[in-house]
Amino acid sequence: MMNSNEIIDDIANKEYEFGFTTDIEMDIAPPGLNEDIIRFISAKKNEPEWLLEWRLKGYQAFKKLKFPTWQHFDLPEIDLQALSYYAAPKKKKQLNSLDEVDPELLATFEKLGIPLNEQKALTGVAVDAVFDSVSVATTFKGKLKEMGVIFCSFGEAVQEYPDLVKKYLGTVVPHSDNIFAALNSAVFSDGSFVYIPKGVRCPMELSTYFRINAQNTGQFERTLIVADDNSYVSYLEGCTAPMRDENQLHAAVVEIVALENAEVKYSTVQNWYPGDKDGKGGIYNFVTKRGICKGANSKISWTQVETGSAITWKYPSVILQGDYSEGEFYSVAVVRNKQIADTGTKIHHLGKGTKSRIISKGISAGHGDNSYRGLVSVGPRAENARNFTQCDSLLIGNQCGSHTFPYIESRNKSAMIEHEATTSKIGEDQIFYLNARGIDTEKAVALIVNGYVKEVLNQLPMEFAVEAQKLLSITLEGSVG
């Protein structure tokens, strides 16, 4: 039988299975960040003047903002001038249908298990595939359009639905929100746009699959989801990247607007390249995700399964502005080797009778360092606001770290805020008990971990819950302490 050290070495040596690269001709802008490059991106994308103005405002804000210092890790120095801010697969001509997408790209997504051919696609899931900075294909667009659902790349939305984009862009995450969001506002390349009209329940899961391929580029996509009155949508995001020795920056922004009675579920299965066992390479996943429950009785729910990235740093948040609106955050964050995660959520209770629920499950293995950081704030107008937070940490081995930083700010006496936290370790006696019933150590760990994260995985749509469960087993294969 392996002892814990051998087993920990074993996970450390586990290969990342999506680490291949695609050889394809690219349009890449020269490295460097300045007004010219922003104008170049905007022109490349044939954007209206107002959007260029907005980008430039983002750039001005970026220049004034400083890197945060409050995080629970040493922020590595990132030379933003060394990055290229635009990379796109070279298009020979305008695409009219999926058949015209470069076969090399289709093959790449096929290899990742995301077939873009509608006949082969998962039934009930429409996919927008983003390769480096550009959306290469969106499936089931026609079918969705019949119901008035808009699901397309951000770039396309700017061309086709400029009024909707202009009305909501930057209303949840302002261009000056934080340095990474400001950077994104200035140089964002593409991303997804979703609009669900009044009274429509989106008939399929909408999904965006992000793939970083090019070297020395950052990925700055932007997603905007608007759910009009009485509508519903469930949205999923998946991501992978090649194995590269240098770190790559991913600074995305996601904005969600839920109007009266609308409900948006946003799920992420994040599997960016985590770097090797010595912490070399990997993605810096510095993302700003925020939703606003603008209308009464609206609901926004974030579910995230974070297993990849060298550093995961994000706080998907909800502003509960509408009376009786509801926000949820379900998270599983796994770190191993030298991975770092500083993640959690912020819930702002502004309206009356608003409710929120936070379930965070951290798993730390190897030399990983996992922090939960969360803020629950209750404004003076938020009569009878309610929050429940549960924050659990599971440790595997004795070299890893786990920290919890919960902040509570209440300005209303009627608020009820609950916080529960536990820290546990997979014990050798638990493993032995399962061994003694014929279950080997690998399976025993998987059983315990799956039991531990069940509450969060249950929030994911079926196929993705299965995917996520597999991903967790692979990530933690052989880890006992």
Added chain:
Amino acid sequence: MLTIKNLHAEVEGKKILKGINLEIPKGEIHAIMGPNGSGKSSLASVLAGRDNYTVTEGEVWFNGKNLLEMSPEDRAREGVFLAFQYPVEIPGVSNINFLKTAVNEVRTYKGLPPLEAKEFLKLTKEKQQLVDFNTNLMNRSLNEGFSGGEKKRNEIFQLAMLNPSLAILDETDSGLDIDALRIVSNGVNKLRDAEKSFVVITHYQRLLEYIVPDFVHVLYNGRIIKTGTKELALELEEKGYDWLKEAEHQKESV
């Protein structure tokens, strides 16, 4: 079925088992008694393969196979079952999911296909009734928040589900009230058959009134110092262990 020859084992350098010899044929029940610290539970742990014990000498054969060379999970799959003295709690893992995994792991090892959900539920129901196990406990997390008695009954229920050829009951009676003791013993008695052997480790003669052994062994200071029939248990109940200890010390000093 089980042959233990001159078994020596230590934990953290401390010698615990000092030459155990024991032969357990098919279909028999052997009780192991002895004062605290005599090595009873250690023997159970060594047989099940707990890795903080180091076997320094001796052999253990189980159905013709070298038990000491097997991993704990393979021992279980071969048909060795340890009913734990202190069953652990595993939050988040439901009792039923755990059992299904265990049953199917054992089946896969034997080259059998995993049980279909329907067949599994049928088996569960049948065994639940056999050992009088509360249905409510099936969907709860494994042993989490179970009372001492419920945990022990869960062990016997697992024993029924996994149907091993050798069951080692490590102080299954400790912490049980008289009713729970009766239920647990009834369960064991119903599971008794000509193919199955039991090793019953206990402090008290009381359990042996319910589960009647074929042989009683007294373990003291890491060795079996006396073997008898069930009457030996009664004698121990009456006289305690001191007379045996004294005899043993005299033997040693000779």
